[in-house]
Amino acid sequence: MPADIPVVAVGASTSHRVAAQAVAAGASDYFALPDDRDGLRDALAVAVQRRRAAIGRAALSLLEAQAHAFREIVGESPALRAVLERAARVVPHAEATVLLTGETGTGKELLARALHYGGPRAAAPFVELNCAALPAPLLESELFGHERGAFTDARTAKPGLFEVAEGGTLFLDEIDRLAPELQGKLLRALEQKTMRRLGATVSHTVDVRIVAATNTDLAAAVQHGLFREDLYYRLNVVTLELPPLRARGQDVVLLAEFFLSRFSARYGLPEPPLTPEARRTLLAHSWPGNIRELRNTIERTILLSPAGTFAVAELEPARVTTAAAPVPFPATLAEIQKAAARAMLAATGGNRSEAARRLGISRSRLLRLLERGDAN
Structure with missing residues (x-):
């Protein structure tokens, strides 16, 4: 039982020894019935007040944790605010599976971290895995672990990321790249909350929240037979779609200022002002690489500009082109x-x-x- 829940012990014995044992075991009070009903009523009222206060403190702590966790998600555009409001409603529900969608570089990993560190699993590990980073055999071992001798090079047993993330969050990026044979195994782990290492004969339970991410249309992948329909529905409990940077208006400027401050501090340089010309230049670009492209552009410009300035000339001309030249017709x-x-x-x-x-x-x-x- 959680330590912040007060316990009032009640019994038929009037022995001081029994009362002392009850208090030693964690009770805040002991009452013998039916002799001390008034005292019991008062003690219960105090216990209820204490519990309400504890719940209030926990709610405040959660709000503070959420505020800190979401602090690095910079932006005030309606498109972003709508996503963050939905995310805030999901944060307290530690069992809910979340699917993050959006173009490359829109901040899906950052939102996954906010969901973890703003919620009740914050004290447990946040573990990430890019499903496109490893071939299927290695990915299976990485996810589920293996026993010694499970395959040729398995000289020692190794826990999988499901075990490493116990009690916390497992973030599976590019979930659409997961091999078909592993999709079924992941589905079983999600539905049965159990997993088995490679080479093991016994399964064991796991307590892990799954947050998955993709930059593709998973529903279309299902229709084309590239992704399991049952796994798609299991992952798609709550979907949060992050908007592209071009749909976020003045957030481009806010993010640029955020990165200016961060990289100036990192490299020990004076923070330059973002001039009106620089703002116009940044807003003119469509940012196909989204926040990742903007971040890299700001870092490069900081490093190549004279100290204390932000040289717009260092923004490559190709990066402010809003559209490619049309194909002349008739064309081959x-x-x-x-x-x-x-x-x-x-x-x-x-x-x-x-x-x-x-x-x-x-x-x-x-x-x-x-x-x-x-x-x-």
Whole structure:
């Protein structure tokens, strides 16, 4: 029983020894019935007041934790506020699975951390895993662990991230890249709250909150047979869709000022003012790489500008282009494909692997399209 819940012991014995034993065991008072009903009534009233005060303190602590956890999510736009209001309603519910969606660089990991550190699991670990970072066999071992001898190089037993995150949150980024065979195993862990290491014969229970993230349309992936429908519904209990930076208006300026302050302090440089020209330049860009692109741009500009200034000239011209040049018509198929490849590359912030994946082609094919406009 939680220590902040007062206990009033009641019994038939009038022995002082019994009363002392009850208090030693954690009771705040002991009353013999039916002789001391008035005293019992008063003690219960005090206990109720103490419990209400404890609940009030806990609620205040949770609000303070939420405020601190969400502090680094900078912005005042209606699009962002709507997401954060939904997130705040989810924070106290430690069992709820959350699916974060949005373009690359919109801050999904930051929101996942806020959900964890603002809630009742804050004292337990926050563990993250990018599902695209490892091949399926290694990813299975990373998630679920393995026993000694489970495979050739398994010289010692190793706990999986489900065990490492016990009591806390497991953040699964790029969940859409999870191999089909692991999707089923993850579904069982979520539904049964049990897992089994590779090479083990016994399962054991796990207490972990899952927060998953994707920058793709998982519902479309389900329709195309690329993602399990049952796992999709299990993950999609609460969905929080983070807006792209281009939809957040003046948040671009607020974020730029936030990063100016952070990087100036990090590199021991005087914090420069953000001039009207710099504001206009930043607002003119569509930021296909979202917050990640903005952060890197501010860091680079701080480092390359004279101390105490923010040199707009250091913002690369290509980064303030709002749209690609239109394809002239009539155009050949090769020209159209090349333009599509370039547009997708811009939309992914220059990430060639991601651009190829979204186009449904290989990375080498994408490179050929970019270099020669190859239509074959």
